[in-house]
Every structure is written in structure tokens, then in C-alpha cells.
Amino acid sequence: MESNPSNIGHRNPDIVSSSYKDNSGYVFLYEGEYYRAVSQAYEKEYAQLMQSGLYDSLVHKKLLIAHQETETIPLENDVVRILYPTQIPVISYAYEWSFSMLKEAALCTLNNALEGMKFGMMLKDANTFNIQFLNGAPILIDTLSFETYQDNESWIAYRQFCEHFIAPLVLMKYCNASLNKLMLAYPNGIPLEVCKSMLPLKARFNMHVYLHIFLQNRIASKPTHNNGNTKQYFSKQKLFTLLEGLKSFVSSLELKKAKTIWDNYYNETILSQGYLQDKKTIVNSYLELIPFQTLLDLGANDGEFSLLYKNTSKQIIALDEDRNCIEKLYRQCKQESVQNILPLICNLTNPSPDLGWNNDERPALFKRINADVTLSLALIHHLAIANNLPLEKIISFLHSLSPYLIIEFVEKEDPKVQQLLANRKDIFDSYNLQHFKTVIADFYDIQKETKITNTYRILFLLKRKG
Amino acid sequence: MTHLLYIDPGSSSMVIQMIVAGALGALFFIKNGWYKIKSFFTGKKESDNDEMTTL
16 A cells, blocks of 8 residues: 655655655655655654664664664654665666676565564565665665564565566576566566566476466466455464575576677777777876766776776766676676675666656666766767767767766777778768867867877867856 | 555465465475474464574
């Protein structure tokens, strides 16, 4: 049952638009930071969360976001507490995560539920939007997700967990790893019927897939004859078995390795010895000249340049459309305990749009990113030649992202551009350095310009005009 | 007990979870041997006494 948000909406216009489903409280923006209001309906459970030791245990295990109670904002109507949680630098959604990211988000959800059980509480919802990446690892951000565990009750969020986590994970494993994109079509979870219809026969022979997807779908689609009087009994032991079973299944899921075109880009397709090193030196020298906290790396591949700033105080967002690259970068960051890089899957020609109710519930990707500098290295020819985008549109888009831009212009004579043009007519008369400079002059001041030795590639450090 | 549910768990949710938990329990039995399955079946009517630490 969703709460009636209208009262809340009138009372506080800065309430986050996705925060309407639960009557336990809501998230709102105050002076540029996110806060969570706890309403009277949740007061008792909030007290249990805090006093039972569950909150401390979850925060200690980095399963739940930490918060402080604040009294600087006045309480209104039925609000009993205002929480100031640790702020998440970049909000990301499951359709932008790689397989391992989704898998670990699922495990984080289950670990929260299992920990809750130890303290007499249970997760009342299990959706991907409640999980965010903080310091390189998934964490539950909805502090109000815990309810008092009622004896003999099954897990209310079981189906939601299956639709949000199990369905996309098994589709990625058994069908195609790019099917995380299906979550864009079904942001409230992939219906089990849809999932079932896509899975190959062999998936049925996995007992977990059969139970959580096929059987659940079959039973759920039958009309029930339960008139509500039948007392059903679901022991704590069974609940524990269910959660542990899900956890062991999710842990065992691995992606079949399928090579994509950008795999091993740096190993196999580097233009010349020294090119990469020269480029790194130049980019580094540019970055030293400007003040920045957040760097957006577009077309990051497996993070060769993002990793230059690993374990610094900078926040790095690495975007690439290639799922294998993002998966590889996430794994590397995890292995090396890199906390400041967030890799996300993003096709720049079709970034995640505004989704949900009134197209206002889940903002588009670039509305969630607030960068100081953008890296656009060896990217422009893919947008301009492979995707026919005029330079004006590309530069205008980059201009909207950050005050500074480091961009590599790849001239038409470059072997990589020639490769893109090999099987098509060259209709790109305006794709040349001179026109590029004319276009950027409308948007940016050129701070630095460096030609990479023995290549047809030029690097620019640009500062936004105005 | 009708406490507030803000998401719809599905009308057959309990039935499904009974079957799933039962099947998973059986799987654990195969993996872990007689002792655990014994406590699993004999303990199911006494959920109040279930201790997570013993699982």
C-alpha cells in the first residue's frame, strides 16, 4: 500500500519525487543536502532499529548508511525525527551497473535482511533503488526499510527481491549480459513472466532458477482460494533458510565471459608505443592546472585514465557503454580497494532518461552528475563519424557537463578514423581541426593545446565561457 | 495480524515461500547431513525457540 503523498507534497516542496511510496517517512532536499524525515507511523520501529543494536551493527558492517539525528530543521506535522545521512556523491541506478555491481547490491540487501533477523527486525522492501554505491561498495540507503519481525510471517519483499535482483541477474547470466538494460523498461522489477519467457530451457534445470522464477510465476499466476481465515505458519527457521538459500544462489552466479569489441583495447589496439604514456603525461599536467573535486571520464574504457587518480580525495565517475570494460574496472577497484571511482555503463548516444511517475521519479543520468572537469579522450571520432553527430551538438553537450573539458581531437587522417570510414561514404567534410576550433570558440576558451607526438591527435584543455 | 504493508507481496507469496524454503531446506539437508534436517523438521512447530545462532 502506498501512502498518500499529497499532504507531504504540499507541506514540503523539496521532497524528493521518488519518495512517496512508504508512509514511514520521506527524503527531502534542504540547502543542497539530503535529509530523511521519520514520520509518527514509523516512530516505534525507528526506536527499535536504534535501540536494539541493529543500527550500530549494520553501520559497523557497512551494510546501512550512517546518519545523525539533527534538530536544526524544525519538525512539521507528523514528523518525529529528521536524519542527516552520509551524503552519496553520485546516485546511480541498476540499469547502469555491471553484473558484479548488481550481484553485490543483491548480497547487500540479503545481508541487511539476515542481520535484521538477529535483532527481531526484517526488511520490508528489497528494490535496487534502495542500494547505492558509496566508497566503492553497495550500501542500503533507506534507513526506514526495517520493520518489526512478526512471528510466523514470510518475507513480504520476496517477490520484489526476485523481480529486482534475481530476474535481471539470471537473464544476464543465461541470455545476454546486456539485459540489465531491461530494467529501464521495467524500473519496478522485471515481471517473472517476462523473465521466464526469455530464459533458455537449461535454466529450468537450475533448482534456484526454477523455484524463484518458474515456480513462483506459475503459482502466482493461479487464482488463490485463500479466504484469509486460514492461519498459515512460516517459521523463523524457514525464513532464515529462504534468505540463506537466496544468498548462496546469488553468490554462485557468475557471468559467462563474452568478448566485446572494446575488450583489451589498450593491449591490442594502441596506435603506437609511447602514445598512451605521452597522453597520460599531458592529461596529468592539464589536471594539475585546474581546481577540481569531481572528474567525469567519458568513454573510460577499463579506466586507464580514471585509475590515475585512484585513492586520492577526488571523486571519479567512469562511464563507458561497454559492459565488460565497466565490469573489469569495478572488479579491479574492488580488488585494489579503490574507493573513489564509480564505474557506470552508459551509451552516450542514449544515456538513461528520466523515468517513473510523471517522468520525475528517477532522474536522467546526467542530471545526477555534477562534475568539475570532463575527460573526453579518443571519443569524438566515435560520436562524429560512427554516430553522425555534428561537432556543434557534441561540444554543446560536453559544455553542459562541467566547467572544464579535456578533449582529444582525432583528425581524419588518423588510422582509427580511416577504419571508421573504411566501409562508408565520407560525408564528413566539416570534420576537421579548423572547424572543430571554430565550434569550441563559441563555448570555451582554449587554455592549453598539445599535439601528441607522431599521431594525428591533439589534446585541448578548455574552460567554459561565461 | 494485519500490520501495514506498503508493497504487495502477491497473494500466493506465503505458499511460494513455503515451497521454496522447503526445497532449499531439503538441499541443505543433502549438503549438510542428517543432523540439520532433523532439527529442521522437528523444530518447525516451535519457532519461538528457534535461535539464529544454532542455525
